[in-house]
Amino acid sequence: MNMKLNIYQTDTEVLAALARHFADLSKQAIESNGRFSVALSGGSSPKKLHELLASEYRDSIEWDKVYFFFGDERDVPLTDAQSNYLMAKQTLFDPLGIDPSHIYAVQTALGAEEAAKDYTRHLIGFFDGHNACFDLVILGLGDNSHTASLFPHTSVLTDDSASVQALYIDEVKMNRITFTAPLINNAHHIAFLVYGAGKAEAVKHILEDPTDIQEYPAQLIQGADLQWFLDEPAASKLENK
Numbered sequence: 001m002n003m004k005l006n007i008y009q010t011d012t013e014v015l016a017a018l019a020r021h022f023a024d025l026s027k028q029a030i031e032s033n034g035r036f037s038v039a040l041s042g043g044s045s046p047k048k049l050h051e052l053l054a055s056e057y058r059d060s061i062e063w064d065k066v067y068f069f070f071g072d073e074r075d076v077p078l079t080d081a082q083s084n085y086l087m088a089k090q091t092l093f094d095p096l097g098i099d100p101s102h103i104y105a106v107q108t109a110l111g112a113e114e115a116a117k118d119y120t121r122h123l124i125g126f127f128d129g130h131n132a133c134f135d136l137v138i139l140g141l142g143d144n145s146h147t148a149s150l151f152p153h154t155s156v157l158t159d160d161s162a163s164v165q166a167l168y169i170d171e172v173k174m175n176r177i178t179f180t181a182p183l184i185n186n187a188h189h190i191a192f193l194v195y196g197a198g199k200a201e202a203v204k205h206i207l208e209d210p211t212d213i214q215e216y217p218a219q220l221i222q223g224a225d226l227q228w229f230l231d232e233p234a235a236s237k238l239e240n241k
């Protein structure tokens with residue numbers, strides 16, 4: 001496992017660095033196997049990243065060879081303001097005119113359980129029956145140390161299958177559909193995008209506190225190439241940086 005901390009003074013620099021990373025990885029993947037598969041994060045942090053990719057990288061990434069997935073989704077209609085798909089549609093897919101056949105939205109209209117099974121079937125199809133191995137998984141970090149929808153003290157934290165699961169999350173009073181940690185960890189590259197002082201405590205827990213995955217689920221993320229993209233405020237409680 002290779003982990004790298006990329007710490008920048010401002011969120012603008014963090015976003016620029018991750019956008020460069022995205023572009024570099026997409027070029028490598030497309031050169032080596034003709035496509036780039038990326039699982040996007042939900043929440044608010046990625047909005048500015050998407051907007052940057054859709055503007056400054058419009059012409060430098062072969063978008064017609066990029067395939068989009070979601071590391072987690074809320075159990076709401078895809079037209080709902082809380083939908084991770086809708087956020088990506090508005091900030092990335094529509095501005096770039098992405099072919100809908102390259103976008104794998106979680107079909108929440110099926111109901112959470114069936115949507116998770118359906119999504120797993122799509123992953124099996126896309127990865128030709130092999131264990132899904134994304135070129136890049138982008139993750140955010142909640143201030144309670146969750147990532148994707150791997151929330152503290154939930155059953156999915158001990159699920160050792162590389163799969164997509166649906167579960168009710170009491171903390172947010174809704175069903176969520178989420179990649180398990182093993183599915184995320186199968187990825188060639190994983191990038192945490194975390195900025196703002198509000199995340200400093202969680203970053204410290206994840207990177208420097210003793211392992212306690214029930215309290216700090218993002219500690220489960222241990223991929224082959226794991227990179228953190230942080231601003232100084234989010235990294236401010238780290239002792240070793």
Ligand SMILES: O=C(O)[C@H](O)[C@@H](O)[C@H](O)[C@H](O)COP(=O)(O)O
Nearest residue numbers: 042043044045140141142147148
């Ligand atoms: O569906 C989601 O909400 C995300 O996948 C979740 O894991 C998010 O990344 C964190 O909650 C951070 O969210 P912010 O970026 O809004 O702080």
